[in-house]
Amino acid sequence: MALFPAANEIGIATLVDRFYDKVRADEELGPVFNAAIHDWITHKQVLRDFWSSIVLRSGRYHGNPMGVHRALPAFGQQLFHRWLALWRETAREVFDASAAELFIGTAERVAQGLSMGIGHGRLNIDHPSRVLGPLHIAS
Numbered sequence: 001m002a003l004f005p006a007a008n009e010i011g012i013a014t015l016v017d018r019f020y021d022k023v024r025a026d027e028e029l030g031p032v033f034n035a036a037i038h039d040w041i042t043h044k045q046v047l048r049d050f051w052s053s054i055v056l057r058s059g060r061y062h063g064n065p066m067g068v069h070r071a072l073p074a075f076g077q078q079l080f081h082r083w084l085a086l087w088r089e090t091a092r093e094v095f096d097a098s099a100a101e102l103f104i105g106t107a108e109r110v111a112q113g114l115s116m117g118i119g120h121g122r123l124n125i126d127h128p129s130r131v132l133g134p135l136h137i138a139s
């Protein structure tokens with residue numbers, strides 16, 4: 001049994017918190033994120049706004065994810081797979097199956113857009129989720 005049966009603000013805050021705690025400690029992802037982000041409180045707040053804009057249509061996010069990722073030092077396609085593996089694991093800890101799938105399918109789609117946009121080409125995702133959030137951001 002996960003913590004939350006459906007997507008809501010407190011669930012999104014929990015997901016974002018747990019996910020970036022794992023990212024920071026991760027051997028592959030940690031160095032990239034820790035080099036770029038010095039204010040984690042603000043970063044997590046931006047990511048809460050991003051997810052609540054997509055999944056709950058709150059309209060709070062006004063950033064440009066493609067521009068932000070293009071400006072980062074180059075990193076390999078493998079990092080996207082690691083990012084998605086941690087995201088899937090955390091989404092399933094925090095949300096029951098159908099809500100978790102919404103966050104997973106949406107992240108896979110955004111990851112595809114970012115990967116194409118920063119020149120890594122299409123990600124080869126095994127069994128991609130078809131469940132998508134309502135808004136199109138960063139594609």
Ligand code: HEM
Nearest residue numbers: 032033036037046050063064065068079080083107110111
């Ligand atoms: C290998 C995969 C990824 C890496 C290494 C990565 C890395 C980063 C880093 C380092 C930042 C902070 C940049 C800064 O503030 O200077 C960032 C911001 C962000 N990332 Fe990613 N990212 C990845 C994948 C994703 C995916 C799949 C999503 C969405 C599903 C995503 C969504 C965002 C958003 C919304 C921001 C904030 C942009 C803003 O400031 O408005 N990232 N990412």
